[in-house]
Amino acid sequence: MTDTPSKSTPKAVAIFQGVSIYKVENSRFWYVRIRDRENKRYIVKRTHQTSQIEARKVAQDLAVSLLADQKPVEKVFHFSSFATRMIKNEQVAVKKGERSIGSFKAMNWCLNNPKWGLIKKFGKKDVREITTTDFREYMDFLDEENPD
Secondary structure (H helix, E strand, C coil): CCCCCCCCCCCCEEEECCEEEEECCCCCCEEEEEEECCCCEEEEEECCCCCHHHHHHHHHHHHHHHHHHCCCCCHHHEHHHHHHHHHHHHHHHHHHCCCCHHHHHHHHHHHHCCCCCHHHHHCCCECCCCCHHHHHHHHHHHHHHCCC
């Protein structure tokens, strides 16, 4: 058995960004692959179509329905809006003498670090949806990036 795809199996056909259809060697049906950006994985479904044209239509309908289910997050619930308010509150506390400038700088650095900052990780995510698991995964990522 060889690991190379057969010449008769067509390559993936891009429908639009993040959505494509393809055929598996021993199947007569086309499959659709949709990128789930939030969970950083692909959703794969069988189209139940043997025609590429019909499979394209099914793939488009499925992608549109999945995207329509994802309601956009109101800006006031973005993590970045909470982080911005927190930074402003810290600035006010520093001016009043309630906090040290070092405290403000450390918080600002943790939130706005371009490589691994919290805003980079959770920026447009709904704060009501962030779980302990999400935070734990972020802390594990930090441990891998900065072992010291």
